[in-house]
Amino acid sequence: MSRHDDIKLLRVNYLRGPNMWTYRPVLEVWLDLGKLEDFPSNLLPGFNDRLTHQLPALIEHHCGVGERGGFMQRLTEGTWMGHVLEHVVIELLNLSGMPTGFGQTRSTSATGVYRMVFRARDEQVARAALAEGHALLMAAINAEAFDVSAAVARVRDKVDDCYLGPSTAAIVAAATDRRIPHIRLNDGNLVQLGHGARQRRIWTAETDMTSAIAEGIARDKDLTKSLLKSVGVPVPEGQAVKNADEAWEAAQDLGLPVVVKPSDGNHGRGVTLDLKREADVRAAFELAERNGSEVLVERNIPGNEHRLLVVGGSVVAAARGDEAWITGDGKHTVVQLVDQQINTDPRRGLTEDFPLNRIDVPEDAVILLDLQRQDLTPDAVPATGQRVLIQRNGNVAIDCTAQVHPEVAHVVSLAARTIGLDIAGVDLVSEDISRPLSETGGAIVEVNAGPGLLMHLKPAEGMPQPVGQAIIDHLFAEDENGRIPIVGVTASAGGQHITRLVAWLLHLNGRHVGLACNDGLFLGTRRVEKKPSARWDAAHRLLMNRGVDAVVVQNSAATILTDGLAYDRCQVGVVTDTAALGQLDEHDIRTHDQLFKVLRTQIDVVLSDGAAVLNAADPQLVEMAELCDGEVVFYALDSDALAAHRDKGGRAVFLQGGAAVLAQGASETSGANIEALMKRFAAAGQATDAATLLAAVATAWALNISPELISAGLDTFVPELAQ
Structure with a gap:
């Protein structure tokens, strides 16, 4: 058959926040199928078989059918290549370790042109998956070879490079x-x-x-031991040495066996255990010296190494290490036996997906030294039945949280508090962690800042521990969620007047307000940038600012379509009109129903204890009220919807005698001189209308600012002179 031309990727846009498709970031791709518009999947001979051979797990995709095999049904019945590309990209992400369940493909007003979106936790990963998926799809269409494993590996590399650890x-x-x-x-x-x-x-x-002081102490193992010993925490006896001669003298003074390690190393680098011979001590000194600035010689503590995680003063997880051995067969070398008997364990690998590390004998200086102590080399062939110790304490990855004795937990917690760390990985050696250290002769050997959590999240044996939850509970009280009041105002005109007024009223209410609007970027009453700032990046900067405890953001339908919202949820969401139609042709938004889907984004993100502020004069916005998770406050100069809303006990704001009236049910409170403020705007050369100012009043009331303060705030607001 003749080769089909590639599907053209006309536009690729990363929507970084809530958008018309979903609450979460997505990659939006505009596709031109070209002549493939005339070839849905059921009209391409052999295509479905080739594709499912390459990606057999497509059988698991539910698609619009809502059950396993749904997408396969669509393939068989015939679906267009934009939709197929969506599922191919999603499956590549699944195979690459970044599961992705959301995707949509919709036609546009142009024949053969589609908008395809899929969930994108990271933009660079999403773009890599799109490129690989596009290549795979065209290969399947044209019956060409394609290496799926290599494509998955490339996407996985991008995940490793870009995604959080x-x-x-x-x-x-x-x-x-x-x-x-x-x-x-x-x-x-x-x-x-x-x-x-x-x-x-x-x-x-x-x-x-x-x-930072605690971190510095934890890096200095000798100082750590000194402080721990002073508060009664058991630590191994030891001393710092400057050369191999001093190391051997210290070993004899302490009594063999000993441990030699760098004073400021980490991850166990340069640590050699259970040394009993002079030659071994000297060799261990050389190794430790290469991995730290100072070398310590300590009395060897019998038992297994344990890592206990302390969060906020409490032990929340514990893991144990174990020895790794091989048994000789008289035929294979040490390296070969390690690969056969240890590295074949499916729990071992080179990435963080594996709880145990793959052992590379020639590259591990500690293992080489241990082999030397057993009169062996990596290429030696152990005799049949000869047991060879490879690692004295391998990965500490066997969960033992439930076994920790309360006395052990107390001592470990004391150690973390003594160093001053709120989160610490405490290493101790004990023969039995279910008994007090005083009974086993165990001791704490290190206290680490910034401990890894993987051993507790993915233990090689035992139950994973909820250590992430423990850290979040440490940082935030049960009734805290880290949120500040955010007000999002979506308007095609007058948005800067609404946001300036709301920011002013929040300021009078005692808030340190950040404001991003068309008039600029503001911190409190100070304008820090004059250029129009009704943009995603400007609003995002305010959310990062430790100096603000309330944020007001002006949006438009165009910014939602281009970037999404800068915040995931908001306290108050405001939509004033549906007048943007005719300004969004480049986004292919041409009908009121399409615009409704864009504008509803602002209401979809309102928190359950928040409120939507909607213009009741627009019937479409009245319909939008049912989408809000929180309360709804209507405003209008006059509208039948206001009365119906009040009959249900809802809040409404309207104009009467030049003043805003705040009503709930049958009660009414008059205040906020709208007419006088409109005159001040006109005198400043700025045009505004009463509905715009009512929107600001309704928003302030939705924020539970008192009617008296709203009235005073409007009386004291001074519009800027038009430039």
Whole structure:
């Protein structure tokens, strides 16, 4: 058959916040199928078989049918290639370890042109999956070869490069479970939890409460031991040494066996255990010296190494290490036996997806030294039945949280508090963690800042522990969610007047307000940028600012279509009109129903304890009220919908005698001189109307600002002179 031309990707746009498709970030792709518009899946001979051979898990996709095999049914009946590409990209993301369940494909007003979207936690990963999915689909269409495994590997590499590490991801997931918003602050693992003045920050398992002094102490193992010993925490005897001669002298003074390690190393690098011979001590000194600035010699504590995680003064998880051995067969080398007997364990691998590390004998200096102590080399062939110790304490990845004795937990918690760490990984050695250290002769050997969480999240044996939840509960009280009041105003005209007035009223109400609108970017009453700031990035900057405890944002239908909203949820969402139709042709928004889907985004994100403020003079906006999770406040100069809303006990704002009337049910409160403020706007050379000012009054009332303060605020608001 003749080759079909590639599907053209006309436009690729990352919607970073809630949008017309979903609450979450998505990649929106505009596709031109070209002549493939005439070839749905059932009209391409052999296409369905080729595609499902490449991606057999497509059988699991429900699609619009709502059950397993739904997408396969659509393929058989005939579906267009834009829809197929959606599912191919989603499946590649699934195979790459970033499960993605959401996708949609819709036709546009242009024949053969579609908008396809899919959930995108990270823009670069999404773009990589799109490129691979596009190539795979065209290969299946044209019966060409395609290496799916290589494509998945490339996407997985991008995931590893761009996505949060497992420890940070677990904390962020726990925050999401508690409806705490998050913002990623760099390409790594620095994450803001919450907004504005109520935010907290984490960097992997460190928090903004983690003391720099405590971190410095934890890096100095000798100082750590000294402080712990002073408060009665058992630690191994030891001393710092400057050379191999001193190391051997110290070993003899302490009594063999001993441990030699760097004073400021981490991850167990350069640590050699159970040393009994002079040659081994000297070799261990050289190894430790290469991995730290100073070398310690300590009395060897019998038992297994354990890692206990302390969060906010409490032990929340514990894991145990174990020895790794091989048994000789008289035929294979040590390296070969390690690969056969240890590395074949499916729990071992090179990435963080595996709870146990793959052992690379030639590259691990500690293993090489242990082999040397057993008079072996990596290429030696152990005799049949000969047991060879490879690792004295391998990955600490066997969960033992339930076994921790209360006395052990107390001592470990005391150790973390003594160093001053709010989150700490405490390493101790004991033969039995279910008994007090005083009975087993166990001791604490290290206290670590910024501990890894993977061993507790994905243990090689035992139950995973909810350590992310423990850290979130440490950072936020049970009744806290890190949120500040956010007001989102979506208007085609007058939005800057509404947002300026609302920000002024919040200021009078004692709030430190950030405002992003067409008049600029404001912190309190100070304008920090003059250029129009009704943009995603400007609003996002306010959410990151620790100095604000309320944010007001002006949006438009165009900004929602281009970027999405800058916030995941808001306290008050305002929609004033549906007059943007005719201004959104580049987005292919040409009907009132399409515009409704865009504008409803602002109402969809209102919190359950928040409110939507809607113009009751517009019938479409009255219909939008039922979409709000919270309260609805209507405003209008006059509308039958106001009376019906009040009959149900709802709140409404209307104009009477030049003043705003705040009504709920049968009660009415008059105030806020709208007519006088309109005259001040006119005198300043700015045109506004009464409905716009009523929207501001209704928004302030929805924020529970008192009618008296609203009235005083409008009387004292001074419009700027028009430029």
